[in-house]
Amino acid sequence: AQSVTQLGSHVSVSEGALVLLRCNYSSSVPPYLFWYVQYPNQGLQLLLKYTTGATLVKGINGFEAEFKKSETSFHLTKPSAHMSDAAEYFCAVSGHYNQGGKLIFGQGTELSVKP
Amino acid sequence: DTAVSQTPKYLVTQMGNDKSIKCEQNLGHDTMYWYKQDSKKFLKIMFSYNNKELIINETVPNRFSPKSPDKAHLNLHINSLELGDSAVYFCASSQARGYEQYFGPGTRLTVT
Numbered sequence: 001a002q003s004v005t006q007l008g009s010h011v012s013v014s015e016g017a018l019v020l021l022r023c024n025y026s027s028s029v030p031p032y033l034f035w036y037v038q039y040p041n042q043g044l045q046l047l048l049k050y051t052t053g054a055t056l057v058k059g060i061n062g063f064e065a066e067f068k069k070s071e072t073s074f075h076l077t078k079p080s081a082h083m084s085d086a087a088e089y090f091c092a093v094s095g096h097y098n099q100g101g102k103l104i105f106g107q108g109t110e111l112s113v114k115p
Numbered sequence: 116d117t118a119v120s121q122t123p124k125y126l127v128t129q130m131g132n133d134k135s136i137k138c139e140q141n142l143g144h145d146t147m148y149w150y151k152q153d154s155k156k157f158l159k160i161m162f163s164y165n166n167k168e169l170i171i172n173e174t175v176p177n178r179f180s181p182k183s184p185d186k187a188h189l190n191l192h193i194n195s196l197e198l199g200d201s202a203v204y205f206c207a208s209s210q211a212r213g214y215e216q217y218f219g220p221g222t223r224l225t226v227t
Binding site for chain 2: 032034036038041042043044045046049088090094095100101102103104105107108
């Protein structure tokens, strides 16, 4: 079975500081991995995805993530936090084709940005 | 243009009532999904449809019945609502199974 674990339900950084949100996954097949962001009272917006190929993936709003197979990790980073980055972030792995391609989510990490 | 839309955005109702949530996508995608987000923000798949065919029913009570009249629409009907059904329900779509999914704005259901 596939699963996702996000380390830290709350992360607080200062504006301008590095953002690091941790995600580890478990999958018996090569995973497709995603990061989504959810602003208050809104739906989920895709930040970036890894399917195959280059392991360092760049997304929107200056975020990037690196797929590390040996560590089963897909951590999300941003060099310099902005106040507008405050939101809930979800890491997800895509289920097998015969599981309908469902997304299996981590529990989410709430990012706070201090001025 | 809204890619994935849901109506209504808010739904407040009493226990025992029946309600429906509608979802439409204009992305031309083949696959649509319903997810439930609980009060702790945990997201869990409920259903997946591919070209109007049910692919996943993730042990959801029979009171929940999805219907896909065409591949651009996936509606969710809930019978005999219970307090535990209170949650935010998200519709999503993807080009095909395994591809990235695009989410609607959510429907916040409150059962009193």
